[in-house]
Amino acid sequence: MSRPSPLSLRTVAALVTLATAAAVVSCTVAPTVTIATGKQIYGQKCADCHGVRGEGVENKYKEALVGDWSLPRLVRYIEKNMPDDHPGTLAPRESEAVAAYVFESFYSPAAQARLHPARVELAHLTNAQYAATIADLIRAVGPPTAAESMTSDAPPGLTAAYFSVAQRGRFDAAKIAHRGTDAGVDFVFPENGELRARLTLPPLDRPATPNSREPAGFSAQWRGTVIPEETGDHEFVIRTPNSLRVWINAEPDLRSGVEPTLDINVSTPKNPDHRVTLRLLGGRAYPIAIDWWALPEKTGSPAVPAISLRWKPPHGSERPIPSRNLSPGKAAPTFVVSTRFPADDSSQGYERSSSVSKAWDEATTNAAFEVANHVVKHLDRLAGTRPNDPARTQKLAAFAEKFVGAAFRRPLTPEETQRNITTLMHTAPDVETGVRRVVLLALKSPHFLYTEIPAHESETTRTATRLAFYLWDSAPDAELARAAKEGRLRTREEVFTQAARLLTDQRARAKVREFFQHWLQLRYLEDLGKDTKLFPDFTPDIIDDLRASVGVFVDDVVWSERSDFRDLLRGDYLFANDRLATFYGLPAPVGVATSGEFARVTAPAGQRSGVLTHPYLLAALSYKATSSPIHRGVFLTRSIVGRALKPPPQAQTFDETSFDHGMTMREKVTKLTRSENCQGCHAVINPLGFSLEHFDAVGRYRTDDAGRPIDAASDYGDEDHGTVRLSGPRDVAEFAITSERANHAFIEALFQHLVKQTPRAYGTDTVAQLRNSFIASGYNVRTLIADIATLAALHGTAPTPLAAHSTRHSP
C-alpha cells in the first residue's frame, strides 16, 4: 500500500476548509438583485485570488471555493476575514451580497450539483470485479462441480485422519489410528508424548506391529477448506521436518494430473519451512488437503515429527491458520487470475473505473492470456470431452460459444457469433488455438470489460447483470439469469427478492466486508507499532487479533437477524479471544477453544461504544506512546459524522517536548490548535477526538492522564443541530445515528461501494429516499444494501417510487 495515509502522518494540521461531499444543505435563496451586486463585488475584490468562477488561482488561493457551510456562516466568515489583504473592509451588505453570489453560483452543494450534473458513467470492471467475474466465469463454463458443502454450524477446523504406518503416497484405511476434526494443524509429536499416546501413533523407528514388514513411522491426512478474509496474496507456510504433499485451491488427486501445490518428498529438517504464495479472493472457500508422512530419519538425531500449517495473510503477520479460517466442508477449486492491474481510481472516495490507461489495457491483455492458457490447458475437462472423442471438435466449438455468451453476460447476436467465434475457429491452425483466440477476444472485448453497455439484451437481463455486480462484483448466477429470462425482474418486489437471495451468498459477504474496511479506513490503518518500553505486551499477535476482532464484530452485526446499524456504533461489547480479553481487562470469552476463535464479551458499563471504541482503531489512531485526539477526531469527523475534510494547507509537527510537563493530551491539543485559523476545522475535530480520551495509545480504558482525571466532555458545534454536548463516545454514536448528514454520508459511501457510481446520478433525492426507508426498517443494514441494489438495478427501467418497507422482512 503505497498510498500515503493522511492519518498516519505524524503531524498536526491546522485545517482551514471544511466541506462535505454532496450533503444537501437547505438554504435561503437571496434576492436576484443582491446576487447581481455580489457578482460585481466578487469580480473586483475576490476573483484575482479565487478565480472568476471560484475555481482557484495557482500561487494565490488554489483551492476551489466549494463547501458545505451555511450561507449565514459564509457571510460571517467573509465579513471578518475577506478580502485577505484588507480583512474587515467590506460593508455588511457587501459581505452578504458576495456570500450570496458565491453560495448560489458555485459554493453550495446544490450549486455544484447544478454545475456538474451527475450521470451514470461508462465504467469498466474494477479490479475486484475482474477477478471475481473471471473466477465465476471459469466455473460457469466448466462441468458442474460436486456439491459444495459448507455447513456453517460444523465446528471450524479440518477433518483429520491419523495412520499408524507411513507409506509414501499411500494411506491405508485399515491402518487408521485416529479420526476427528482438528481446529488447526499445529502439532509436535515427540516420542512418548501425550499426543502420540492419544492418537495411538507408533514409535518412529519400528513398525506398529512387531516383526511385521510394514513400513515404520506414521502419517496423517487433513481435508477441508480454507476461507481467507481478504483478497490478496496469502503466503502459506508449512513447517515440517517430514514429507508432505499439499494441495491448496486444487483437487488433491494425483491421477487427475494436478500437481500438488507443495510436494515435499524429501525432508529437510534444517530448513523445515515450505512456502508458497497464492492469490485468493476474500470470502470464498478454497479446498485444502494435506498428506503428511513421518518416516524414519537418520539414526542418531532424528528430527521430532511436527507439522504447522501457517500463513501470512495480506494484512498480518505469519501465524498458524486460525480455526475460524478453516472449515471441514468441501469446495471446488477457484481460478484466481494473478495478473496485476493498475490500482482503480479512488479519487472520488471509492474505487471506480471510468478511465482507461495503457497500463490497464496491457493488464487486460496479460490477464486474457492467463485465462486463455488456463482454459486451453484444461480444455478437455472444461468442455467435457477427451483427446480421442470423435465429437471433440464440435464440443470445443460449443464450449467456445458458451464461453463467449458467459463472458458477454447475454446471448450473442448472429453477427457476433460469426465474428467472435466461427471465423476465429476456422482460421486457426488447430482447434485449441482457435479456442485460445476466442477466449482472448472475448476477454479483450468491451462487452466483457464494461458493465453498463446498452446492448441487445433484454431489460431484465440488464437488471440481472447490474444486480449481480452491485452485490457480488460478478456476473449473475444461473438462478438470476433464469429469473431474467423468464421476465421475473420487472417489479421492485421481484428485484428486491433476488437481491435478498444474492445477499445470502458468500460473495456478498465479501463485498460488504470490503465496504466496512473502506468505511473504517482499515486499509490505511496498519501501523499499530507502539513504544515497546511502555507497552511491552502489545505484540504482533495482539495486533492480528485486534484486526480480526473488528472484522468479526462487523460481520456479527451486519449478518445477525437485526442487522442494526446502531449496534455498529453503540454496541457495548466486542469480540475477543483469551489473549485480547486478558490484555484489555475484559471478561474471559466463553466457549472458545483456540486463539483463532472469538467470542462476544461485554465491556464494563459505559466504557465501549461499537466501532468508535474498538481498540484496533483506537490504537491505530494514536501516537507511539500517547493517544491522538486529532487523528481520532479526524476519523470520527470523516467516517462517523460524515464530513469530508480537505487536506490542511499548513502542517505543524506535534512535538511532545514543546509542551509544559504535566499537561494532559487534551490541554496540549487545545493549545496547539487554539488559533482562529485552526479552529475553523478543529472546532469540529477536537470535541470528537476528546470524546475518546478515556483510551490510551493501545486502546485500553483509562481514568486519568498526566495524573489528572480524564475530561472527555465537550460542546460540538454542528451546522444542522446547533451545539451538542458530547460526554463520551456513546454520545457521538447517538448523534451520528440521528444526524441526517451522518446517515447520508454512510448511505452514499455504501451506495458508491456497491454500485460504483454516485447516487446523485440516480436522482437528487436518492440518498434522502434511501435514508427514509433505512430508518423505517430499523436501521437494517442488509435491507439498505438490498434497497440500494434494487434502486440502481431498476434505474431507467421501472420508474415506480421506492416502496415502503414496513411490510417487508429484512433480507
Add this chain to the structure above:
Amino acid sequence: MTPLLRREFLRQAGLSAAVLPFISGLPSLALAAPARPRQRLIVVFSPNGTIPPAFWPDQVGRDFQLKEILSPLAPYRDRMLTLHGLSNKVRGDGDGHMRGMSCLLTGIELLPGNIMGGSGVPAGWASGISIDQEIKNYFQSRDLTRTRFGSLEFGVGVQDRADPWTRMSYAGSGQPVAPISDPYQMHEKLYGQMKDRESLRSVLDPLKADLAKVRSLISAEDRRTLEQHEALVRQLEREITQSPTQTLRVTPPDLERGVADQNDNVPRLSRMQIDLLVNSFVNDMARVATLQYTKSVGGARMNWLDITDGHHGLSHEPDTDEAAQKKLIKINTWFAGEVRYLADKLAATPEPGADGSMLDHTLIVWTNELGKGNSHTLDNIPFVLLGGGFGFEMGRALKFDKVPHNRLHLALAHGAGHRLESFGKTELCSGGLLPLT
C-alpha cells in the same frame, strides 16, 4: 497438451522462415560476432552404471580403440576424451544410487533427510550447488555471456517425482532443479511468447469491430472513454506489427504432435528434446544445458530395443549373466546413439558469427551415477567428453587412479573461465583441477 505446428504457425503469421517478431525479454538475438568465442556446456546423464569391458578403451593416449558401447561416437573419436579412473568419493548419508546421482554434479554430501534407499541411512537433498548451475551463474553474472535463460534442464522419461535419485542439478544446498521432461512444456517456455503475439494479432480486427459497435451504442459523454480505449488497441496493433523486428537465427523446431510422456515414446521424446536443446542454443537462449535420461535407478523398459526388462533390474544381474550383459550393452549403446545425434546436430550447425561448427564451441559431458550397476561402485564413473570450446586436448583416452571427480568439475569451471579454488567438498579438490589441456 497443445503442440504448436510450426509451419502452420508461420503460415498464419505470414512470416518468412527466419524473421519473427521481437520477443520481449530476450536479449539481443542479432548474434553479432562475439568478442570472444562462445562456450557452451551440455551434461548428458544416463543411469544405472555401464558395462566397463564394453565401454572403456583398453589403450591410453591418442591411439585408442572405441569399444562397442562407444562405437556410435566413432566419427568423433578425435574430438573425445574418455576419463577412466574418476571416483565419486563423497560419503555420508544415502545409498550408492542417491549419492551417485545427487553428488554427481555437486561433489558434496547429502543433507540429512528421510529418503531411505536400498542400503545405508536415509538422506535428503545435496548440500551444495551443482557444476552446471555454478557455470551458468558465472555466465549469467557477466554481460558478455548472459543469456535469457542461462541454463535449460531437459529430461527424457524422468518420472514425476522429486527425490535425490531424480535430481542432479542443484541451484544450491537443498535446492534441486527439476528437469522438464515434456518437450511441449519446454517449447512453451522457449517460444510461448511468440505464440501469444500471433494469437493477439489474430483477434485485433474483430476486437476493433466490437469497439466500434459499442461506440455507436453509448452516449456522447461516454464516447470519449471508448475512443481512448480504441486508441490503446491501435497502439497495441502498432506495437505488434511495427515494432523493431529482430531475427531469430532459427525458427522453433517442428515438434511431432501428441507425443505423450510415456515409456514407449522415450526415443521420440529424446529426439524432440535434443532438437529443442540445439535450437535454443542456436538462438542463444542458454549456454548451459543438462539432458537427463530417466533417473538413477531408472527402470525404463526399452521395448524399442526388444528389451522388455526394466533397465535398473537388469543392471543388478551379475557379470556372469551373459544375456543381461548383452542387453545392458545394447541399452548403453542406445544412449551413445542419442549422444551421437546430439553431436551430429551441433556439428552440422555453423557457429553463429564465428568459424567452425557449434560443436567446436560446445562441450558435451556424458556421465552416469555409477561405475557399474551390479556392484554399485562409485569408482570409475563413466565420463566421456565430446566437442570443444573448453581448451581441452581432445582425442585421447585417459586413465586416472581413483581421482575424486570434483577435480573434473574444477577443470570444467576453469575451462569456462571461472577460476574456482575448489568445488563441492574442499577435501576432494586436493591436487587441483584435472589436467586436461
